[in-house]
Amino acid sequence: MEKWQLALxxxxxxxxxxxxxxxxxxxxxxxxxxxxxxGLNQRGLRHVVGMSTTPTAHPAAASPVTPPYSGIGRRPVARYPDPARSVKTLAIEAGRGSAKPVSWREGSRPGKARTGLKRMYSRFVALRIRPAGREIRDATEGVELTECWLLAEWPAKEAEPVQFWLSDLPAGTPLITLVRLAKLRWRIEHDYREMKQALGLAHFEGRTFNGWHHHVTLAPRAACQ
Known part of the structure; x- marks a missing residue:
């Protein structure tokens, strides 16, 4: 079974x-x-998910157009006049000037914040887009593709965006909210690491000698408590 199906x-x-x-x-x-x-949409679940640079989309302002009928054959169906472009291309086309500075949390290093820690800071572009592709079109009722958020991190010292997210949060969602939620992935990774190391979940390694050794060692120990 695919990992995404297991997640659902x-x-x-x-x-x-x-x-x-x-x-x-x-x-x-x-x-x-x-x-x-x-699957998330079918369950009515909002999401903020990472994206690679290759998925394609149309700008939110794009609209399907029906070509004129020539009088021969089937009547043409409405379609987007311009080809979909990669999310990276759309972010770059928005321009470096569209990137806004956002500070989303305090880090662990010393800094100038009131707590004495350094603030996490970068620049972000937020665009409304319509994700495209055959799978999306086949699953879409009608000809107009669904609108959503594209969030791209574009640090001041970088020539182009370095990270991308897609979100179906409402159109009026503030940029700071999008960024904080996208960057909350660090907390998930932190908690997962703590579960493996501090709580010992990494000790249960499955059907290997080390896994068996850890199990038979820890189980009697737990029974003696």
Whole structure:
């Protein structure tokens, strides 16, 4: 079974326990998968997911156009007049000047913030786009593709954007909210690392000698407590 399907199954199981899932965050390994995003939409779950540079989209202002009928054959159907472009291209076309500075949290290094720590800071471009592609078109009712957010991190010292996210949060969502949610992935990685190291989940390595050794060592130890 694909990892994205396992993720959807885990979300379904979590919700079956009565746990609310207000928002789904994921990296590009999941965000690039149209079926995963469609699964979230079908469940009515908002998301902020990472993207690679290659997925394509149209600008939000783009509209389908029906070519004139020549009188021969089938009548033409409405389609977007210009080809879809990569999300990276759309962000670059928006221009460096469209990138806005955002500080989203305090880091762990010494800095000039009131707490004495350094603030995490970068520049971001936020665009409304319409993701494209055959899978998306086949799953879309009608001819107009769904509008959503493209968020791109474009540091001042970089010649082009370095990281991308896609989100179906409402059109009026502030930039700072988009950035904070996108960057919340660090907390997930931090908590996962703590679960493996501090709580010892990494000790259970499956059907290997080390995994068996850890299990038979820890199990009697736990029984003696």
């Amino acid at each position: 199954d885990m979300i379904d199981e979590t919700r079956s326990w009565g746990v609310d899932v207000p928002l789904v965050l994921a990296d590009a390994g999941y965000g690039d998968t149209v079926a995963f995003r469609s």
